[in-house]
Amino acid sequence: xxxxxPALSVNHVTKTFDVSAPWLNRVxxxxxxxFVEAVSDISFTVQKGTCFSxxxxxxxxxxxxxxxxxxxxxxxxxxxxxxxxxxxxxxxxQMIFQDPHSSLNPxxxxxxxxxxxxxxxxxxxxxxxxxxRVRELLETVGLGADDAxxxxxxxxxxxxxxxSIARALASEPELLVCDEPTSALDVxxxxxxxxxxxxxxxxxxxxxxxxxHDLSVVRHMSDHIAVMYLGRIVEQxxxxxxxxxxxxxxxxxxxxxxxxxxxxxRRVEAxxxxxxxxxxxxxxxxxxxxxxxxxxxxxxxxPKLRQLDENGQVACHAVESS
Amino acid sequence: MMVQPIExxxxxxxxxxxxxxxxxxxxxxxxxxxxxxIDNVSMQIAPGEILxxxxxxxxxxxxTGLAVLGLLESPGRLCGGSIHVGGRRVDTLTExxxxxxxxxxxxxxxxDPLTALNPLFTVGKQLVETIRLHTGMAKDEANxxxxxxxxxxxxxxxxxxxxxxxxxxxxGMRQRVVIALALAAGPRLIIADEPTTAxxxxxxxxxxxxxxxxxxxxxxxxxxxxxxxxxxxxTADRVCVMYSGRVVESxxxxxxxxxxxxxxxxxxxxxxxxxxxxxxxxxxxxxxxxRxxxxxxxxxxxxxxxxxxxxxxxxxxxxxxxxxxxxxxxxxxxxxx
Numbered sequence: 001x002x003x004x005x006p007a008l009s010v011n012h013v014t015k016t017f018d019v020s021a022p023w024l025n026r027v028x029x030x031x032x033x034x035f036v037e038a039v040s041d042i043s044f045t046v047q048k049g050t051c052f053s054x055x056x057x058x059x060x061x062x063x064x065x066x067x068x069x070x071x072x073x074x075x076x077x078x079x080x081x082x083x084x085x086x087x088x089x090x091x092x093x094q095m096i097f098q099d100p101h102s103s104l105n106p107x108x109x110x111x112x113x114x115x116x117x118x119x120x121x122x123x124x125x126x127x128x129x130x131x132x133r134v135r136e137l138l139e140t141v142g143l144g145a146d147d148a149x150x151x152x153x154x155x156x157x158x159x160x161x162x163x164s165i166a167r168a169l170a171s172e173p174e175l176l177v178c179d180e181p182t183s184a185l186d187v188x189x190x191x192x193x194x195x196x197x198x199x200x201x202x203x204x205x206x207x208x209x210x211x212x213h214d215l216s217v218v219r220h221m222s223d224h225i226a227v228m229y230l231g232r233i234v235e236q237x238x239x240x241x242x243x244x245x246x247x248x249x250x251x252x253x254x255x256x257x258x259x260x261x262x263x264x265x266r267r268v269e270a271x272x273x274x275x276x277x278x279x280x281x282x283x284x285x286x287x288x289x290x291x292x293x294x295x296x297x298x299x300x301x302x303p304k305l306r307q308l309d310e311n312g313q314v315a316c317h318a319v320e321s322s
Numbered sequence: 323m324m325v326q327p328i329e330x331x332x333x334x335x336x337x338x339x340x341x342x343x344x345x346x347x348x349x350x351x352x353x354x355x356x357x358x359x360i361d362n363v364s365m366q367i368a369p370g371e372i373l374x375x376x377x378x379x380x381x382x383x384x385x386t387g388l389a390v391l392g393l394l395e396s397p398g399r400l401c402g403g404s405i406h407v408g409g410r411r412v413d414t415l416t417e418x419x420x421x422x423x424x425x426x427x428x429x430x431x432x433x434d435p436l437t438a439l440n441p442l443f444t445v446g447k448q449l450v451e452t453i454r455l456h457t458g459m460a461k462d463e464a465n466x467x468x469x470x471x472x473x474x475x476x477x478x479x480x481x482x483x484x485x486x487x488x489x490x491x492x493x494g495m496r497q498r499v500v501i502a503l504a505l506a507a508g509p510r511l512i513i514a515d516e517p518t519t520a521x522x523x524x525x526x527x528x529x530x531x532x533x534x535x536x537x538x539x540x541x542x543x544x545x546x547x548x549x550x551x552x553x554x555x556x557t558a559d560r561v562c563v564m565y566s567g568r569v570v571e572s573x574x575x576x577x578x579x580x581x582x583x584x585x586x587x588x589x590x591x592x593x594x595x596x597x598x599x600x601x602x603x604x605x606x607x608x609x610x611x612x613r614x615x616x617x618x619x620x621x622x623x624x625x626x627x628x629x630x631x632x633x634x635x636x637x638x639x640x641x642x643x644x645x646x647x648x649x650x651x652x653x654x655x656x657x658x659x
Contacts, residue, residue, distance in 0.1 A: 057522035156610045157379075186378035186549065186611070191593035191604040198603065213523070216552075220595035220604065243597070257527035259552025260597055261579055274492050274525060 006083045007091050007175050007207040008046040008069065013078035015039040015064055019279070036278050038064040040231040041078070043305070046175075046224075048083065051201065051208040053218045053239075055254070056228035057275055062211045065228075066179045069209065070095045085174050091207075094168035098180035100160035104152040110163055111148030114138070117171040137166040141196060158189035165196065169204075179211045194220060215258045219243055227251045230278055230286040233305055237312035247314040249291050285317065293318045338409035340511045340543025341367040341390065345403035348382075348389050350614070352397070357614040359385050359398065361567045364641075367511065367543035372533065374558030374575065375547045380611045381564040383547045387513045389413075390545070391430055392420045408510040426456040429504030433516040435496035438503075439488040445472075445499050446484030449506060456507035471502040474539075476532060494525035501532065505540065515547045530557045551594055555579055563587050566612055566622035568638075573647025583649035586623045621652070631658030 020026060020033040039061045046052040054062045067073045069080055070093065085091040094117075097103040104113055114134045117123075124130045135145040141162040152160055161181060168176060181197070182190040194217065200206055212218050218225060219239060226236040227250065235248040246252045273290035276282055282289050288298040298317055305315040348360035360382045367373045377383045388394050390405055392412065405413040407427050415423065424430075432438050440448055449468035453459055459467065465484075472480035475498040488496060497517060504512050514533065518526040534557055537544055546558055554561050555575060562572040563584065571584040582588045592605035609626045612618055618625055624634035633652050641650040652658045 057524065158610055187551070188378060188590060188593045188607040189610055191595075191606040192608070194595070195603050195606055215523075216595040216597050219597060220600065239600075253524055257524045258597065259523075259526075259530075259550065259556045261552050261555045261591075261594060262596065262598055264552075264555040264575075274494050275522070 005048050006045045007048045008080070008082055008209065009043075010045070010065075010069070010080050011043050011078055012041050013039060013043070013065075013068060013080060014041055014076045015061075015068055015073060016076045034279070037231055037281075038278065039068065042226075042228075042231075042233050043078075044226055044233065044236060046207060046209055048174075048207050049201075049205055050223040051210055051221050052224045052226070053210040053212060053222035054226050054228055055212060055215060055218050057213060057254075059230075059275060059278055060228040061231040061278075062213075062228050063179055066095065066177050066209065066211050069093075070177050082175070091175050092171060092173045093175040093177060094171055094173040095177040095179065096161075096164050096168050096181045098183050100157055100164055100184060101152075103164055104160060104167075106152055108151075109148065110138075110150055110152065110155075113152070113163065114148070114167050114170050117167065121171055123171065133170070137169055140169065140200070141166045142192075156189075157185050158192055161185060161193050162196065165193075165200070169200070174205070175207045175209065177209045177211075180213070181210075182217060183212070183214065190217070197221070215254065227254065230275065230281055232286065232315065233313075234287065234316070235312070235314045236305070237314075241312055247308065247312065247319050248287075248316050249293055249318070250287050253290070285315075338369075339366045339406075340369050340371070340408060341365070341373075341545065342406040342409075343386075343390065343403065346386070346389060346400070346405065347402035348385055348394065348398055349401045350398050352615075354615060358401075358617075359567055359614060360389065362403070363564075363567075363569050364403075365545075365562050365569070365572070367545060369510065369543050370537055370541045371560065372537055372544045372546055372558045374554035374561040375545060375564060376549065376551060376554050376561055377564035378549060378611055380566070380613070382567040383549075383564050384515055386564070387430075387515045387545060387547045390511075391424060391428060391513055392417075393430075422456075425452065425509070426507045427509055428511040428513065429506070429509040431497070431500050431504050431512060431514040431517045433519050435493065435500045435520070436488065438500045439496065441488055444485055444487055445491070449484070449499075449503060452503055452506040467506075468502075471505060472499075474505070474536070475499070475502045476528070477502075493521055494528060497521060497525075497529055498532065501529075501536070505536065505542070508540070509542060512542055512544045513547070514544055516549070517546070518553060519548070519550070526553070527556075533557060551579070551590070563590070566617055567614075568622065568650065569641055570623065570651070571647055571649045572641070577646040581646070583644045583647055583654060584623075584651045585627045585629055585653070587649075589626075621650070629653055629658055633658050 016035045016037050019036050021031055054065055056062045068075055082090040111134050114137055115130050118130050118133055124133055134148055138145055138147055143162055182193050210221055222239050225239055225242050226233045229250050235251045246255055284299045284301055285303050288294040303315045303317045305313050307313050344364045346360055346363045350357045350359055363386060375383045400413055412423055446468055450464045453464040453467050469480050477483050477498055518529050530553055558575050561575050561578050562569050565586050571587045582591055589607040607626050620635040620637050621639055624630040639650045639652045641648050644654045
């Protein structure tokens, strides 16, 4: 399964959004057009059969990356290429969304929701085979075959996320892009969904691109992690490497501030500072105003993502000089 | 950075708990019969203490907070028990009397700091108005206190910030303003309902550290309602675990986390992915929290419980001390059969 063939490679991808005021306002108020660079020059490769995670705080561009990969947004520059799938054709992919309430059509029966990709892509010859496949998918994700006749509102949040997963699996994808799949769920239900996703990965040989802000979930699921800050990848490493020896000061900050149940850091006054606005990012390294080890060059020169050793890349001047 | 409690206000009642809830029940009449959202919940908060109230969605933790504040929305109503804030019974007050107590004796912090502030007034005006309304201070005095409050909650350049509007603040800074507002009249109790859920982790750590510090310096008692066990572990002194409208376990934070007694708490703790060890599969609790209209008889957890016996579906276990915590489970009270 894990033959180290890339399932997905992202090369120097940038995405800018036009956030200008309406044309008339710009003319009257003499304001220029305004662009925000949501994702700047990011590159990474996801190996087949592994789970690659992107973590970061809100506004860092991690969901934009998911949408760029699934083609929901077009890239401004750079390219995204997919590895070969089982039949030699490009790898197939699907996406699982965060909110299981708004991502399912409330007026469709669950069976139709799951059958839609099969019918649309003509993956089965007859309606009988389609329904057979729907039943099989429902059982794969831990629901009953008779649930196909119910509507989404009859299910709890966790069950709805199972339906989303079944729908994503309907088109037989090899790569699943999961944008915060458990953020809307309670912990006990989150554990059920994470276990299901792990089991599916083993059984179907899936590759995951996992987007999350929850470091403990990411640690549980992934093989590789990329940490994003303000549109850029600041560190990329194997999961154990990142959690035991984070290199970038921002990764260190994230790991230091995440609540730890086993050894709570009760009396530590948290580090100050907040992420800056992506509309007006700081010069040089975007993290330098919050960085405890910032040097003079950090505010002027943008650090490049540099290979440190075989399983880690980091973008930091301080790490480079040591 | 210290904010002084308003003089002599609480001098006579130093030993009185900030909050004493006993046997509280809340019900919602509906077309399909009366639904009991909160069933016989009791909890105490000492001055300067943070009590964490934790549970999954639908456990009734927010309703408990709203009931204490007297903010239950119709048709929800109290149907039993009593609530004392700083020794004074508040659940029997009229709406007019309650308006005086709310803000003065108890403050509230909600999840979304943007909707908690009025976008049309400057932060300074909102603070000064709250202070003057509840304490009758003169304008200058109230201005000085507003400045002192902003400093206490860690807002840089407070003189300028007082003249700004809520939209000019970032999410973390807005939540600090809301905390300053909750503290404005020097309350004995603050209800903080998911105060950090809308914030990023690095900001969350700043806000929880701030709550801890304010608790120590002003002696206010805080009820911290959250679904996040990590926040509880780092912030609270004691914790109440709620499940389906009842308290299933309560005790000192470290004991509940490291040595839970109730099967639900045990399952919950195991279901949280660890930051330290990687496991192949997480322990999961099958099923989900029952809906209000389909609550099982006896112990509400019994359909999901690995130890459930015949007694569990017949009788509701009371909350009794077990070792260092209290748990509501027949397992420690003579068996489940």
